Amino acid sequence: MRATSYRPDPGPPKYTVLDLAKVSFEDGLIVNDLLVSDSNNTKVRVQDVATSLEVTRYQPSHNVWMHFTKQEDADAAMSFLQRANVNGSLLSCTIKAPDKAGAWSVQIANITQEVTDKQLKALFPPNTVKPAKIVHGKALYEEVSSPVATITKRIEQETRRKIRCDETVPLKKNIKGRAVFTFEGSPNLGSLARKLEREQIPKFGQTKIFVTERVRVVVLLDRHSYKPGQLKAMAREKYDNDHVKIHIDDASMIDGLKPVRITIGPSPTEVVMEAKAVITVCANAPAMSRTLTEVAPKPAPSHRIRLTKTSNYRHVTTEGLAVAERAVGPGKVRLNEESNPPAIEVQGGVATLRKVQVALFPNNDKYAKQLEELACTICCTNDQEHVQLPSCDHVCCTDCFSGYCRNENGLRLPLTCFQLGCNTLIPVRLLRSALSEDAFQQLAKHAVKEYVAKHPGQHAQCPGPDCDMVFRVGAVVERHICPRCFTVSCTNCKAEMHDGETCAECKYREEGHMRALEEYLRQGNAKRCKRCDTIIQKNLGCNHMTCAGCKSHMCWLCMQIFGDADAVYNHLYEKHGGYGDGEAEEQADEIDRVHAELEGLRRRVDDPVDRAVARRVVEQRLHDLAVRVVEENEELGF
Numbered sequence: 001m002r003a004t005s006y007r008p009d010p011g012p013p014k015y016t017v018l019d020l021a022k023v024s025f026e027d028g029l030i031v032n033d034l035l036v037s038d039s040n041n042t043k044v045r046v047q048d049v050a051t052s053l054e055v056t057r058y059q060p061s062h063n064v065w066m067h068f069t070k071q072e073d074a075d076a077a078m079s080f081l082q083r084a085n086v087n088g089s090l091l092s093c094t095i096k097a098p099d100k101a102g103a104w105s106v107q108i109a110n111i112t113q114e115v116t117d118k119q120l121k122a123l124f125p126p127n128t129v130k131p132a133k134i135v136h137g138k139a140l141y142e143e144v145s146s147p148v149a150t151i152t153k154r155i156e157q158e159t160r161r162k163i164r165c166d167e168t169v170p171l172k173k174n175i176k177g178r179a180v181f182t183f184e185g186s187p188n189l190g191s192l193a194r195k196l197e198r199e200q201i202p203k204f205g206q207t208k209i210f211v212t213e214r215v216r217v218v219v220l221l222d223r224h225s226y227k228p229g230q231l232k233a234m235a236r237e238k239y240d241n242d243h244v245k246i247h248i249d250d251a252s253m254i255d256g257l258k259p260v261r262i263t264i265g266p267s268p269t270e271v272v273m274e275a276k277a278v279i280t281v282c283a284n285a286p287a288m289s290r291t292l293t294e295v296a297p298k299p300a301p302s303h304r305i306r307l308t309k310t311s312n313y314r315h316v317t318t319e320g321l322a323v324a325e326r327a328v329g330p331g332k333v334r335l336n337e338e339s340n341p342p343a344i345e346v347q348g349g350v351a352t353l354r355k356v357q358v359a360l361f362p363n364n365d366k367y368a369k370q371l372e373e374l375a376c377t378i379c380c381t382n383d384q385e386h387v388q389l390p391s392c393d394h395v396c397c398t399d400c401f402s403g404y405c406r407n408e409n410g411l412r413l414p415l416t417c418f419q420l421g422c423n424t425l426i427p428v429r430l431l432r433s434a435l436s437e438d439a440f441q442q443l444a445k446h447a448v449k450e451y452v453a454k455h456p457g458q459h460a461q462c463p464g465p466d467c468d469m470v471f472r473v474g475a476v477v478e479r480h481i482c483p484r485c486f487t488v489s490c491t492n493c494k495a496e497m498h499d500g501e502t503c504a505e506c507k508y509r510e511e512g513h514m515r516a517l518e519e520y521l522r523q524g525n526a527k528r529c530k531r532c533d534t535i536i537q538k539n540l541g542c543n544h545m546t547c548a549g550c551k552s553h554m555c556w557l558c559m560q561i562f563g564d565a566d567a568v569y570n571h572l573y574e575k576h577g578g579y580g581d582g583e584a585e586e587q588a589d590e591i592d593r594v595h596a597e598l599e600g601l602r603r604r605v606d607d608p609v610d611r612a613v614a615r616r617v618v619e620q621r622l623h624d625l626a627v628r629v630v631e632e633n634e635e636l637g638f
Contacts, residue, residue, distance in 0.1 A: 023448055028414025028425035031451035034459060036472050043225045044280045046481045048218040049488055051189045052166070052182045052266060055151050056210040057201070059177045060139045061110040064120065065096070066131035067103040073129040074104035081106060084123045086115060103132070113139055141205025148179050150203050155181060158192060180214065180266075188487050188496045189213045190269065190465065215486055216266040219276060220259040225283035226250065231262075234278055244271045246279075269486065303353045304336075305344040305360070316344070316360050324359035328352050350374060350395070351386045376400055377419050387434045389426065394419040402439055405431070413450055415443075460494040462487055530559055543580030544568040556580065594622055 024033040068074040074095060082093045089110075096105040108120075117134045124130050144150055148165050155163055163181045183189070193213040200206045228250065235246035244267040250260045262279060265272045307313060317335050321344070324333045332347045333356050346356050354374055357367040374386060378400035387401045388394070396404070396418050404418045415431070417424040432440055445468065452459045452470055462469040464487030471480040471489060479497055480489045488497040490506075498506040517535075520526060526537040529547040536545055543556040544565060553568050554561045557576055562568045572579050 023444065025428045025444070025447070026425075027427045028416065029428060029431065029443055029447045030414045030425075031447050034448065034451060034455075034470070036459065036470055043222040043283050044276070045220050046217060046276075046483050046486065047220050047261075049481050049486045050182075050216040050266070052180050052214045052216075053155065053189055053193060053196075054178065054180050054212045054214050055155075055196075056176050056178045056212075057147065057151070057204055058110075058140075058207045059147075060113055060141055060143045060205070062113060062139045063137040064108045064111050064115075065135045065137070066106045066108070066120070067133040067135070068106070068129065068131055069103060070129075071098075071104050074106055076128060077106050077124070077131070080125065080128075081108065081123060086119065086123070087112060106131075113143075140207070141203075144203045147177060147204070150201065151179060151209065152181065154199075154201065155192075155196070158195065159183065188464070190487075212268055214266040215269045215272045217264045217272050217276060217486055219262045219264065219279060221262055221279070221283055223259055226260045227282060230282050231279065234282055238275050238278065242267070242271050242274070244275050246275060273485065303346040303348075304339075305346065305353075305357065307342045307344065309342075312361075317342075320360040324356045327355045327359045349385045349398075350388050378404070387430065389417055389424055389430070392417055392419070392422055392424040394422060394424075398434060401434055402436070405435060405443055406439060413447055456494075460489070463489055463494070463496050527556070527559060529554070531561055543572055543576070590625060591622075594625060 022035040023031055024035075026032045066074075066077060068077065078093055078095055081091055084091050091111075092109045094107050094109075096107050098104055120134060121130055152163060152165065163183050165179050166182050190213050193211045196209065196211040198208045198210065200208055228248075231248060235248060238244050238246055244265060245263075247263040248260065249262070264275050264279075267275075307316060321333065321335060324344075328346075328348065332352060334345055336343050336345050344356065344360065346353050351371070351374055354367060354371040357364075358371055361367060374395060375381060376386065376397040377394055378396055381397060385398045386395050387398055388396075394417050401418065405415065415426045416422065417426065431443065435443070448470065449461070449468065452461055456473070458473060459470050460473050461467075462471065462482045462485065464482055464485035467482060467485045467487065469482050469484050471482075471491065473491055473494060478491055480491050481487075482489065489495070490497050490503065493503040493507060495503075495506055495510070501509070521528065521535070526535050528535055529552060531547065531552050534547050536547060538545060538556055545554050545556045546552070546565075547554065552561045553563070553565050555568055555571055555576075557572075557580070560571065562571065569579060
């Protein structure tokens, strides 16, 4: 009997699908080709995107006090006023203790100036005691003549674009006033919304404004994928749950040639993205997921042990097979008597094969020795499933192999053998079969990002936040609409679309910002982290800094990175002669002087009474010093 091993070779798929891109890999996970599919070939494609800003602000409000002569009347008023709704807002009420005149009060906070005493008294049910007196407080700020014009001017300062207000909510209806602004072209307003969010406007009494980007997306659905009942039911459900409008225009399908036009929004970007994803699922189109999708199942390694009908045949196929199943688990080993010659088929890696051989042929020391020698190159164990490279025969257990492929110190491509000094490329087929689905997807995404970075003249990554979609550079169409985050990009300069500017003008404007930043860094006002390039600025304290990006500990003077804070302080003391915080060092020196004085007094004074007096004097000085240090730190904001 002899053992041979083979692997079924269905042939790995030539391309792996990454959203709208198809990727061809070579051994070592090197990207050989990257094909960005034409959006016209998909069942669901984005035709147009329009963006706007929704700005909400608090209009001038004031507090109101309702006075009652009895506590029980105030408690009763409080019970139903805190559930009342005035102009679309729930009242916020609290009970106030009696004043000098003995009157109990119910305070109502943040009521608009337009609310009258008649409206407030109308909130009281019949046969209830109404307040003896209603007092209105001073408004939070004086209303400006044109709040929309104030917000418009502030936005134009940031964008240098002409904007218009398309929609407003009358201020008298709610404590919040809302306006929607549209711009020339279809700019990406996400970064502008994040910058203006919660900004305090002086003319609004330093109250904050709340800014949200709203997106309206037009989607074209292939007529063959149109399911009227399912899509219209989904549109009603999304409107009921998320208040997003979805308009389905299927009148263009009368001639049977044009696609269905679906308009989503305007709504916040996240809501529109979710609605489009649901439409994609309904249309049974390729999922617009953030992960790679396998186009073929990964084959499992298989081995065959050919048998000859000798005297050991019956033992091997009965008792030996049962022992092998107990050793490797059910379903991994079976007898195939229909093959010629009969064979024991093993599903698993080399370690599984060796365990089966030891169980079937216990008198053959060769297999036991091979199992002992089959140790992982990294952890030196042989009790797990193993991965063996076909070209160099180096072996590694699956756990160590997975850890090797997701190296926390940074993945370097191409992927080579885990054995030190061996530069054999790891086959893509082995990566697909040995790694989990998520692990292989992360590797492939990393490889694609590296390929795009090395080929800036061919492809670019979507400039939208947290988006890894890829598009062609210099395509026939000047505008690229990202099907995931709806960011509109310029295919010539790879930046966000710059309506009203040429690519050269946009580049000059962006470089102007970078020139100002580099000049600021050159003056020493800020520095870049050597590990992650995050900009760090020091305004007070010692020279031990912690990067906000990668959390590294570093020396501000030489920007050397250390493992922990103690190592930084040792470096500062040994190399730079101090920690760099003059006030803190002076405080420490003064504390040391007081302690030295206390020790000197203790040694010089012989009389116990005088020694106790001296100790109290020095302890009082230490206490006064500690109080002063705390006060100084509080002034600095610690």
